[in-house]
Amino acid sequence: MTNLRIRTAAVDDAASVLAFWKEAAEGTSITDDVDGVTRLIARDPEALILAEADGLLVGSVIAGYDGWRCSLYRLAVLPSHRRRGISAALLDAAEKRFVAAGGRRGDAMVLEANERAHRAWASAGYHREDHWRRWVKPFV
Numbered sequence: 001m002t003n004l005r006i007r008t009a010a011v012d013d014a015a016s017v018l019a020f021w022k023e024a025a026e027g028t029s030i031t032d033d034v035d036g037v038t039r040l041i042a043r044d045p046e047a048l049i050l051a052e053a054d055g056l057l058v059g060s061v062i063a064g065y066d067g068w069r070c071s072l073y074r075l076a077v078l079p080s081h082r083r084r085g086i087s088a089a090l091l092d093a094a095e096k097r098f099v100a101a102g103g104r105r106g107d108a109m110v111l112e113a114n115e116r117a118h119r120a121w122a123s124a125g126y127h128r129e130d131h132w133r134r135w136v137k138p139f140v
Contacts, residue, residue: 004058004086006093009048013057014038017048020057025076026114028139029094040064050094051077051086059086063094075120091124109134 009017014037021032041048044064051059058081062073062097072094077086098106108126110117118128 003053004089005052006089007050007052008046009037009041009050009060011038011041013050014049014056017060019049020060020078021074022078024060024078025074026117027111030140031136038122049090049097051090053081053086059090061087061090061094063097065098065101065103067101070098070106072106072108075108075117087120088124 014034016031018034029036031040039047040062047062047064048062049061050057056078058078059076060076063069064071065072072091075087075090077084095106106126108121110121110128121127
């Protein structure tokens with residue numbers, strides 16, 4: 001995609017990112033609110049990476065690095081813009097961020113039922129590790 005712009009999110013992007021996720025992302029999280037997104041950006045200004053085409057938000061990925069683990073969340077592309085290399089561009093930006101910070105392996109959160117996402121992650125070189133399970137406990 002020739003007019004694709006990859007950039008990090010700013011605090012004033014929070015509402016548009018949330019609206020984008022409602023249309024383009026699968027699943028929800030207890031942090032899906034303006035406060036959650038703005039706290040992410042304030043804590044790690046390079047973590048939320050966005051893709052824009054002609055000023056339209058068409059993709060996102062959260063590339064969080066805590067000094068130990070490179071975590072990938074919310075890889076999403078607007079349905080009307082899929083299969084144009086946007087997820088590959090977002091993952092390239094995320095992986096470059098991780099490598100520059102000293103990260104050694106990307107760890108992606110992918111919904112079990114999202115077969116389309118499984119194919120996208122596999123085509124990007126990621127593989128499933130069945131011996132791990134996610135354990136969660138909400139604090140709110």
